[in-house]
Amino acid sequence: MIENKERTLEQLESVFKAYEQREIERVFLVACGGSRALMVPSKYLIDREAKKITAEVYNSNEFIHLNPGTLNEKSLVILCSHKGKTPETTDAAQFAKDKGALTISLMYIEDAPLKRASNYTINYSWAPAGSKEQYSEIMNYGILYRLTLKLLSIKENNQKYDKLINSLEGLEKAFDKANVQYRAKAKEYAEKVKDENIIYTIASGSNYGIAYTFADCILMEMQWIHSHPIHAGEFFHGPFEIVDKDVPFILLKGLDETRPLEERAEVFLKKYTDKLLTIDAACLDLSDLDDDIKGYLAPMVINYVLRLHAVALAEVRNHPLPTRRYMFKVDY
Amino acid sequence: MIENKERTLEQLESVFKAYEQREIERVFLVACGGSRALMVPSKYLIDREAKKITAEVYNSNEFIHLNPGTLNEKSLVILCSHKGKTPETTDAAQFAKDKGALTISLMYIEDAPLKRASNYTINYSWAPAGSKEQYSEIMNYGILYRLTLKLLSIKENNQKYDKLINSLEGLEKAFDKANVQYRAKAKEYAEKVKDENIIYTIASGSNYGIAYTFADCILMEMQWIHSHPIHAGEFFHGPFEIVDKDVPFILLKGLDETRPLEERAEVFLKKYTDKLLTIDAACLDLSDLDDDIKGYLAPMVINYVLRLHAVALAEVRNHPLPTRRYMFKVDY
Structure with a gap:
């Protein structure tokens, strides 16, 4: 350490x-x-x-x-x-x-x-x-x-550097508040989707990276659940045809300038799937972060919330996050 | 026209x-x-x-x-x-x-x-x-x-511009040869996977874009089959844990400098899934293309081969490629 x-x-x-x-x-x-x-x-x-x-x-x-x-x-x-x-x-x-x-x-x-x-x-x-x-x-x-x-x-x-430094110091409080707000909700969600075969994630801008991590590193790697991180701007140019009542999506709504793309996806998803989880940075308490820097830091707090969901999923599925079948076990 | x-x-x-x-x-x-x-x-x-x-x-x-x-x-x-x-x-x-x-x-x-x-x-x-x-x-x-x-x-x-122009002229022949080589194979493949729920695609470098198109625009949009275009370099850092005997993958092997990444994925996939389709540009007749430009143009010919597979899939699944449930039909 x-x-x-x-x-x-x-x-x-x-x-x-x-x-x-x-x-x-x-x-x-x-x-x-x-x-x-x-x-x-x-x-x-x-x-x-x-x-x-x-x-x-x-x-x-x-x-x-x-x-x-x-x-x-x-x-x-x-x-x-x-x-x-x-x-x-x-x-x-x-x-x-x-x-x-x-x-x-x-x-x-x-x-x-x-x-x-x-x-x-x-x-x-x-x-x-x-x-x-x-x-x-x-x-x-x-x-x-x-x-x-x-x-x-x-x-x-x-x-913007000084604002960044001040906001980074405020992050710990934001994490603590997100923990209180989402810990129980994450468990409820995990119960709901524990038997799903595939769960899509979707986001844009600074949030796309964490949508990728949750899809490829949590769902696929650590839970062996099929996934695909879809870019919210690309959603309407192909992928949205896969949406159906029983297809689960996790939509991330950040606070950066591309939020309208995520909002547009949400309107559609609310209508056409019954299995939508939205994690919206606007519903998190980020009052300890500077307004000018909030859009950049929101992914860190959304990612914290996603990690609560990962832990809850692993627990309810009895599939610990470190479980691997190939990584460090076979030659590749 | x-x-x-x-x-x-x-x-x-x-x-x-x-x-x-x-x-x-x-x-x-x-x-x-x-x-x-x-x-x-x-x-x-x-x-x-x-x-x-x-x-x-x-x-x-x-x-x-x-x-x-x-x-x-x-x-x-x-x-x-x-x-x-x-x-x-x-x-x-x-x-x-x-x-x-x-x-x-x-x-x-x-x-x-x-x-x-x-x-x-x-x-x-x-x-x-x-x-x-x-x-x-x-x-x-x-x-x-x-x-x-x-x-x-x-x-x-x-x-390299002149070499490009000469090679572009040779493309039509490459397409014709690929057609002869792959038309029947594409139908056989379509028969094999017609009931699959999910098919992954995987490629790197100049070929990643066509892996994306086949996943997001052919499989998801035009066939309503779940998919995800995986980058061959990222494959071993998360996604490969999803591989199992019955999980279908389409691997593209191009001729650009990142081919070793695709080859490495192939070695693994051959071992751990029974449902691998490899489309390898090295098995296509690209003799009408300049060697210095071949790596850049290979995706165009692989894409031609993928389109044969799309047509065959649509036919055997009785799901025509232009079928949509949302695009141009509902508000979004």
Whole structure:
């Protein structure tokens, strides 16, 4: 356990100094699975806030094989692997470092192969799904926002960084309130859907990443339930034809600028399925977050609520979240 | 029907002149559903080939609401809507034009609202799934490659444009050969899976877009079969836990640099499901395509093969491809 807030903040300061010392034109956010998905909100933030700097999210192995033509010494590459042992991500860090990029790795573990392949490492805090969140201002999403927004502050004079820091401190209260509000509801929902064969998730903008994580990493990986994270803007251009009274959907409604897309999906889903669960950030108490930054941070609180649902599902289905049939068990 | 090759080539020439006359730093590929997915290979091409120019693919509605900070008069925005009537895409064209971007729309139809919201329009050729492809060198994928690769030729002196043009001419032969090779096989496959509840698709790199189209637009939209296009690089970081003997997968193996990701997924799938269909571009006769460009064009031929499967599925399931329960029938 390396939940040492002071040290993490020092690690961040070293990176910020490195930002000052070099030109950065492009950010590559590189990881696998849930670690990749948690970078989606930071890409959304850069896409909206940056005037010159551009951002990409890549699966680590795709990143290496695709070999982006714009990856060079003016690139910032941020990687993440919870235990720092994902081989594709370690290889991606080395690959980027060899091209002269500034490489920064996020890990929960103190030392691991990923650290040795990167210029800088930052250790984030972490708590298992459903347990009390500690040091929420240095959890993985928060570190990513700090890294990306500070970059825009230094390079483009973006003014939102201080608001972010204040809001990250308010997150713990938001989690506590969400816990009180949703713990029992999550159990009720789990009882209702425990025998479902498939559950779709749907969201847009900064929330799409957590819809992906719940579909691909909770439902498919940890519960062996079929799923598919549908983008709310794409929903009406194909996927919505699958909707029927008995097809379950989990709709996420965030507070960012794409909320109208999620609202439009909700109107339709309310009409055509009897199995809709909506998790709406507007119904959560986020009064400890700054209004200017709320849209970016809402996914972190929705994700907390989703984790309560994951724990409840695992319990009622008697299928613990760490159960695997292939991962770390067979060759692949 | 506007399959007038000469006119389409003239339309392209006008756009190339516009390229000469302005600085372009960033390309936004903007559309909905199948039209959005067909832009994925062009993003892959730019990601690999460009040294400075960057590319994004956006759903039209997300594009407008997210409002990218880097969208300006140095942006090229390429949009697509088959009949030119997708309201979100028309709005996106107008939105981008108002910001000073160079906006180019692809449509099959000659005149439509999208045309009036764009600086330039290009009409592409099209044939219904399963019928003989006409003028394959000006079909939608080909037009997109012409637009993106010519941009890199003009702005960055990329040398592959002529090879692209020669290869596009060879496509029609590749389609004809694929037709002979796969028509009967597609029917056999359709017989086998006609009662399946869910069929996953999986691919990476330039092929991911067609895996998306088959999952979201053929299976979910046109056949009401559950699906999910899984990225082959992400497969081992969550989704692969869903695999079981009786879970059907369609794996696409292309010829681009990410093929090792698809090959790795194949090794696993062969072992753990009895219901794997692999469509491998290496087994197709692509001898009329230039080796340097084959990886980029393989998705077009794999997509042709997938369309044979779509037609066969629709026939054996007695569920015609144009059948809808919501689209253009109810309010949404």
